[in-house]
Amino acid sequence: MAGFLQQIGGELKQYEISHLILIAVFLCIAYPCIRAIYNLYFHPLRHIPGPPLWIAFPVTRTIGMVRGVAEYQVREAHVKYGEVVRVAPNAISFINPQAWKDIYGHGHAELPKHYPKGINMDPKKIISSNAADHFRFRRAMLPAFSDKALAQQEPLIRVYVDLLVERLREVSETGRPTDMVRWYNFTTFDLIADLAYGTPLQGLAEGKSNAWLDNISKLMKHMPVLVLVGTAPLLGLILRLVAGSKVRNAQANHMALVTKLAHDRIYHRKQADRGDFMDYFMRSRGQPHELSDAELIANSDLLMVAGSETTATLLSGATYWMLKTPHALKKATEEVRNAFKSGDEITFHEVRNRLPYMAVCLEEALRLFPPVPLGLSRSVPKGPPVQIVGLEIPEKTTVSVHHMSAYHSELNFHRAQEFIPERWLPESTTNPASPFYNDRRDAHRPFSFGPRDCIGRNLAIHEMHLIMAKVLWNFDLTLDEKCRDWHNQKIFGLWEKPPLEVLVKQREF
Template sequence: MSFLPLQIIMLGYIVFALIVVYLLIEFLVVPVYQYFRDPKGLRRFPTLDRFAGFTNLSFMIEAHRGFRSKKLSTLHKIHPVIRTGPNSLSYGDAQAIKDIYGHNTRCIKDGQYIVTAGTHYHLADVIDRHDHGRKRKVLSSAYALKNLEEWEFKVADKTARLIKHFDAVATVPESTVDYRAWTNFFSLDAIADIGLSHRLGFLDAGDDCCLSERLDGFATEVNFRECLYAVARAQSGIVWSYDWYKTLVKITRAISPYYRILWKLSDNWDGIVLHLARERLKRYEAGEKLDDFFTSLMEDKGGKIQSLEWGEIVAEVNIMMNAGSTTTAIAMANVMFQLLKNPRHLAILREEIDSVVEPDETVVSYDKVRHLPYLRACLDESMRLFPPTAHGLPRVTPEEGWVINGDFISGGTTVAMSAFVAHRDEKVFPEPEKFKPERWLGEEGKALQPYFVAFSAGARGCIGRNISYLEQTVLLASVLRRYEFELPHPGWEPERMETMNLHLGPLPLKVWRRKFSQESD
């Protein structure tokens, strides 16, 4: 009777011992052996910390601290190249941009985009060049610069709705608005209208409650931003070990209360996208003729059916609602903060805007301000200082290897350059920590453009940058023309957290109407 339990106990000890041996070999013996064997010659580069040459855990820990690009920026002041993991390098010299991201590079998106992709790739994560070209061709007409005139009335509508709320707040002495939240409501309402002809109504309601739908059709009410940002928070903490990412997702779902909440919210985000896509499909199948991105996914300009799989359509709606809202909202909040922190530049910009806007113009016409040099300079300088997507977008060198900034790197090596780091290269951007919009003016400003990677660079650069500039320009010109803003107190700084984007926390601003000496507004 006692023999069987003892046998089971012994078997348990053996299994445990085997697991321990496996873990020691997998996470200690093999990494140490590979480090000293050094088949790719990466030991010549300084490391993020003393362990980064052996394990990706170092970069994961840094990611959980909330601002890994800032740490890299500090290290790159000393070292042009840093080894951030056993098979990954970070670059600090802006001259490396063209070799990693330029039009002629042989480097392609690396394994991160594979392990985080859903059942179907979207434009931002597809790796295959042919497939990327096909997707870009499908969407290029919708994102074309000539279409901005067709989208402007939608952006103007959202600007008017935001102004309606600000007008109400501005009548109450010492009242404040969370500019970060309201610009996010703006960008979400705008991209939903532009992309899906859908009215989210966040600006009207003053919150982001919406529906998340399961595959079986059951829907529940959730908060849009909470779900959207949970996806990047979860991925950015554990994705850096690609071979183990899927396993880490399962482990963190099972044992971490923090990650369990994030993954649940991430599931709800998938449900939000599914609900929006299904609602738009119903309208398309009902015969509504709507001029938006969704129509471009369904048929070309001549009306020929694109015949995309439903999963691919949902994936494109996903990235449109994500990237099409997040980075623009971050940029809008950042530029307002920088201008309030630097009142001299704010005064120059206001004078430029006032010179072209009519006294009774509430929502500023894009055509009047799109070519204002100082306005564009302020937007670009703010995105230089705090690029909405700050981290290094990872690429992998081709099988035969690749020369980066004059140095040969073996094939299959992950390489990246953080926009936050690139924009602080003092050889290109003197006094990099200062907000200096004038650096973007004239011929000197044109010379800086190859090193401005807020929208990435090369063939994989952001396809929606024109829409982002449209939204940023119209909103900023309109609110600066109409209101005075003030930070909570001198020296106030927002909280910042880097996930896949560099987010800033709430931006509570005092707001009141501007006074004009010779006109009533």
């Protein structure tokens, strides 16, 4: 009898376990479906159009990020749905120019930055600091990017621009195409490292990559994966078990290098008052807005990426689009060569004053190939709805202006998918007969907008103008045929930037 009862009890337990498993499976299937129905038909943002699959199952957009195609998908969504697109259950993307002011601008409470789950940002960096620290950081750092600072930094920068020209001369003698992405990266990383730490990375000198450059490329490709991990905890656990130690070791090694470089610059200065970043940052010592050693280290690391990768990207994009647009390349090259009798005359000041057409070529490259192509997300704070482009946006909604979608939209720019520098010339903005007269140029904010716009804008503009002028003055450039579709590349936060093969030939005098 006892055995019989045990058998019955065992069968009941087995039944209960099976029943619980079935319930668990049902819930795993039912909950996402119920949530999807809510997101589509009952959510406070249900009246805003967008791709239904992204709204119902947001992981589908994250998969697009991992594949490097999500930003193109957002652009396509704006073409289909218009200026305001719901790109996730709680996220809205805008391309109307007014959205820059409403989301990022002055005159209203700051909308705090939003980062996806899985992305951990360092609050000691100006880009991810709170409002109070941001004000302090900006006050301490802004003098490093003033006109006075630029005057001191120009001789340091010219060293690397001249070394770039020297290396390209050597390449031209081989008669073979060379990867201009590689050379622009070496140049901008070397000069920013010198401005940040007084130490070049020897990319131009040795003609090879370094751990810093390689880490940035890997980090950008890992970013979407981290976002996916944030939305799929089980996947996150698996990845942490498989590769967690490698990631932590790589981060630790990188921070050890950054800390050593920063400490060497702070405490063992060989050149006082050289006018570089650290020189200006340390002038805040003893002031209410001073930066601690940890903050100096964190922000110098940030500047290494923000001050080099984006400039190299713009130069690569500008070179490609000019080579794809022969009349623009010819006009810009002739302008540079007619403006200067020798390469030594090419300076920050003279480049900005004498080369208006080359300047609009760079502006058009910033539009067609923006170094930061995605949207910089903000979160609507708790409280009453916020007005954005005339819409009432409720709390906890993530909002942004999507750079690439705004710049490539026919709603903002005539013939938006084409490289047409002339759209930025004064006559196009003042002559009603110009086909570009009605372009909504205030939609174009490649350095962002408002109190958190790019602190290094002044330096970046001077740097890209000087480098491009030097290259055009010294060399004739021809795009290698295999790179004719170079702009069709994946985006992992930043552009993937495959090799841009260009035949570089020293000009004839």
